[in-house]
Amino acid sequence: MNEVIDLVALGWNTTLDEAFTEHRDQGYEPARVTVQHRGSYNLISEKGEMTASTSGSLLHHARGGGDLPAVGDWVAVSGEPGNSGVIHAVMPRRSCFSRKVAGDVVQEQVLAANVDVVFLVSSLNEDFNVRRLERYLTTAYASGARPVIVLTKSDIAEDAAECIAEAEAIAVGVPVHAVSNVTNEGIEDVRAHLEVGTTAVLLGSSGVGKSTLVNSLAGDDRQLVNDIRADGRGRHTTTYRELILLPDGGVIIDTPGIRELQLWDVEEGLEQTFEDIAELAQGCRFGDCSHDSEPGCAVKTALEDGSLAADRFESFQKLQRELAYLERKQDKKAAAEEAKKWRAVSRARNKINRSQNEY
CATH class of the missing domain: 2.40.50.140 (Nucleic acid-binding proteins)
Structure with a gap:
């Protein structure tokens, strides 16, 4: 260039x-x-x-x-x-989309930095999963960027309207766009989020059409896409994260398909994603209510009368447990590092003392 x-x-x-x-x-x-x-x-x-x-x-x-x-x-x-x-x-980051690295190592992996918009991409086939969307939303909110849900393959979807309604129900106030990279339906709606100087990142599972979406937004076949299998899923081709400057303005970061999105420092994002549960909890009799067996629990009442879906609450609890486990491991790691630092200080002090005694 x-x-x-x-x-x-x-x-x-x-x-x-x-x-x-x-x-x-x-x-x-x-x-x-x-x-x-x-x-x-x-x-x-x-x-x-x-x-x-x-x-x-x-x-x-x-x-x-x-x-x-x-x-x-x-x-x-x-x-x-x-x-x-x-x-x-x-340079200092204005936003940061991170996850915990895979495995037992307690360490942050930054997927994308200085992002304004997070396109959470799911296809309107068997890949569609609102529980996964809740996990993505939690991390997106925590990053400081603005989430937008993009549902691909609308041209072959049989229940697109139902999936859109489910996505809107768990992501109140978040734009939801159904798109087709074949007919170009909804592409301009997605493009409208990409003003000059705006950076967006695409996140989603393998085969949902992220790279094809990049090609549609860029107006060329910039990203290699393999043939679509008979079950409607694209073969995964993106193997690394790449920042691409779009010809009509905006920057987009394409990413490989995410197999595992482990949480990292997302407490605020969790509350934003499950704002309905957080609001219900304000009505509980006890401020530290665990929503289990305490009397006067507004969350339990909502579960019993059906105004709060049980699977949504279970999803919230699962992410809460995962976050609490991560925090315990971080505290344990911090304590071990602090102990290691003071052992090093002690060894240095003993070495100085021995040296002085020799004289």
């Missing part, structure tokens, strides 16, 4: 420009991460595209993976397009 890139179109603003002053004084340029590889990154700046790796200082001071560059991050970089650059700093 040889033409001059408009940083504003990429999402640059006056707040970032002011915060970047100290880095500019050191001779660094602002750039945005478009692709994250193992140990290196693709960047785009107003001068063009380049690859870069993190400086030793940035790696040394990172407390975990969440402090390192991620797709969507703005960074301070040295180097010229066509050559390998060095990332010296990550």
Whole structure:
């Protein structure tokens, strides 16, 4: 890419420009991460595209993976397009879509940074699952971005209206768009969320049509899409997260299909997603009501009279338990790290004392 890139179109603003002053004084340029590889990154700046790796200082001071560059991050970089650059700093994020890394490791994985809109993508076939949408909504709200539900494959759906109604019921106030990448139904409704300088991320399971949606929004076959199987699911082709500048304005981040979205620091997002339950809980007799066996429980009353669906409440409780478990593991990890730090201090003190005694 040889033409001059408009940083504003990429999402640059006056707040970032002011915060970047100290880095500019050191001779660094602002750039945005478009692709994250193992140990290196693709960047785009107003001068063009380049690859870069993190400086030793940035790696040394990172407390975990969440402090390192991620797709969507703005960074301070040295180097010229066509050559390998060095990332010296990550600019403060205005929003961050994260999950816990898979497995037993208690660590944050940033899926996308500096996002304005989260497109939660589900297809109108057997993939449609409101419980999964509730999990996605919880993480989207916690990120600080605005969620939008996109239901794909409306041209082959037999019960589209029912699915749309279910999505609207669990996501009050959230835009819900049914789209078809074949007939282009609803594509302009989705595009309306992508003004110049706006960044959106696509999140959903494998095969729901995310990459095809990117192609529809971009107006070309930018993202490779394999043939659709007989059961209506697309074969998964996106293997890494990528930030794409759209020709008509806006930036979109395509992501691989998510097999597992483990929660990370989403307490506020949980309350927003289940606002109806939070409001009911205000009517409970006891402020610390567990909605189990306490008298005067407004949530139990709603479950009994059917105004609150049992499966929705079970979904809420499941996410609550998962979050509580994560917090316990984080506390245990923090305690272990604190103990390790003081052991190191103690060893250093003992070494000094031994040295002094020798003299």
